[in-house]
Amino acid sequence: MVGLVIILSLGIRPAQHLWQAHKGDAVSVPLQNTGIANDVSQLNPTPMRTVGLGTDSAANLRQLRELLVLARATCTTVSIAGAQHSMGGHTLSPDGIRLDMRAFNYMRFDTVSNLLTVGSGATWAEIIPYLNHRGRAVGTMQSDNAFSVGGSLSVNCHGWQPNQPPIAATVVSVRVLLADGRLLTCSRTKNQQLFGLVLGGYGLFGVILDAKLRTVPNELYSYHRVAGAAENYIQEYRRHVDANPQVHLAYGRLNVTNSRFLEEATLNYFTTERLAKADYPMVEPGLLDLKRAVFLGSKHNTYGKQLRWDLEQGLSKVEEGSEFSRNQIMNESPSLYMNRSPGQTDILHEYFIPARHYNAFRLALQQRIPRHKADLLNVTLRNVYADTDTFLPYARREAFGFVLFFNQGTAPADEADMTALTQELIEEAEKLGGTYYLPYRLHATPTQLRRAYPQFDEFLRLKLDYDPQELFQNKFYQRYRIGIGHSIGNAKKQPVRTAQSSAD
Missing domain, CATH: 3.30.70.2520 (Alpha-Beta Plaits)
Structure with missing residues (x-):
């Protein structure tokens, strides 16, 4: 309100114009119906069951593995969501399960290496004050703080950091839960192919649990x-x-x-x-x-x-x-x-x-x-x-x-x-x-996507290597998996396997 009073000093017309804009502002976004998920675009209402997680990370991992077993057994698709700021249904799959990862928001900072280990559900709004307390700052992120780490890695974001590659360059490693229950640590030297597929992979290869990120001094x-x-x-x-x-x-x-x-x-x-x-x-x-x-x-x-x-x-x-x-x-x-x-x-x-x-x-x-x-x-x-x-x-x-x-x-x-x-x-x-x-x-169009990203068909083929039952899906995948003159189609359904322990 104080700001709107200040504008009076500029003249009557600006004040009237801005007051009308302020009065016409809606208080909140209309709520979705129960059982309907959406994203920030509000153009993707989708029937889904959203599954939230608790505060115990060990219990959450067991719950995730059990849920993936159930999804494989029932041929139910799984989508992964954080802050839900993508706009094309990247966290949505009709009649599927949406994992709400925001409970994975733990943080640990190594004062020797200056590396931050952070759960994929943590938002930059939570991370920045945590690092500020230690005199450090995020290396690369978007220009706003509302996004989750998992979402930022899945879209390989970038921001106001000039003359730098996207956020993937600041990632030392990620832990990923695969469709068959395996938990893998991926880096430039370990599970390297999966490292490159998960970063900028739009949640199609597995669930990012956490990541080790390089930090920079707060200046x-x-x-x-x-x-x-x-x-x-x-x-x-x-x-x-x-x-x-x-x-x-x-x-x-x-x-x-x-x-x-x-x-x-x-x-x-x-x-x-x-x-x-x-x-x-x-x-x-x-x-x-x-x-x-x-x-x-x-x-x-x-x-x-x-x-x-x-x-x-x-x-x-x-x-x-x-x-x-x-x-x-x-x-x-x-x-x-x-x-x-x-x-x-x-x-x-x-x-x-x-x-x-x-x-x-x-x-x-x-x-x-x-x-x-x-x-x-x-x-x-x-x-x-x-x-x-x-x-x-x-x-x-x-x-x-x-x-x-x-x-x-x-x-x-x-x-x-x-x-x-x-x-x-x-x-x-x-x-x-x-x-x-x-x-x-x-x-x-599918043609435009493949011209811009000529390796996209190989991306789809590798998805079937890591997720042959096509468990992890979203509207992005469902639109573009049908290519030019061919279809990836639904892979042959694989028998359900018991979730394995960590393969680190």
Whole structure:
């Protein structure tokens, strides 16, 4: 409320606009019916039985093994869920069992190796304060803290960590429960093939129980901002980020206002000043009501989009030179922008484009997006280096990720229009040697997926090696296992085997 009062100093029209946006905000997302599961898109209501786990990790492992025996015996599919932030049914399988892994949230920190052992159900919001107490920080994660470790590993996430590969590069090992009950430790030297399949494997090869992750020092950073023409963004990035080894977080923003659509950009980056002491204060971000009203007021509103861009640019100028700890920067909640309004939803896309084709893809977005109904709310630019660890890498060389955030209606016509737009943008990315990210809506055709990920059929074949009964399934797998001119189909059902002890 305080924030909404502050806006009065800017004038009557901004105050009225933001007050209306605030008043129109729904209090909460409508609840699902009992027995119906969904994900953050709210476009995937699916009949499923969700199984939660207790606080005893040893008892949980026994329960998981018993459940897998039952699922194999009854030919019931199993999906794996954490925070459920994927958008294409990756944690859902109709009439199956969904494992809620959030109880696997234990943490152990080794002060000698600086490695964090963490249960797959722990969220970054739980991990960051734990590491902050020890003067350490997460190496790689998304730009928000609501995601679970297991989900982040399953999509091989990346974030504002520039000139770095995705999160898989920070993983030392993972423990995985296979469909037949075996518990395997996987690393670059042990069960190496499974290591690369589980990371970025969308829960199709087994249940990630926990992982050992590399951590980095929690440092104090100074914030810097460069504004200019969007066409010059790569040159500015090379000058200010690549040329400065003290830059450890960086991202870009593109202007989405009608008058300057994708023609202006800001490069935002953070340089190291000094180490932060253990338990360095993580101040809660202020003015959340105001910031949310600014964001909501930009939806389908030309004036609101311009107001948001102007306010964000002004705030960024004020913050230049300010110091923030790495943990504070990364401890941001997505509650600022989470959609709670019925009849609409907010959807992400991401395309990974080689630097030399950055402007060509930006111009393609300028041409394609205005022809469709969906409302582009935000474009973030991220740098990512080549991924050499996972079987399905989206970054096979250095790339710049265009993270697109759309608002769309939930009616069939809205979904059809978004499908058409997505397929057009995937085609544009492919022409430029780029790829698209797999955790979002399943609008790509099977042909498009296989062109972007030519190793996908081998990925499916290896899935049948590790899970011949196809126990672990989700809507992503069910859509794309039928390929071009062939079908993986249902494997011959295997006899149920007794769960084995750890094969470590």
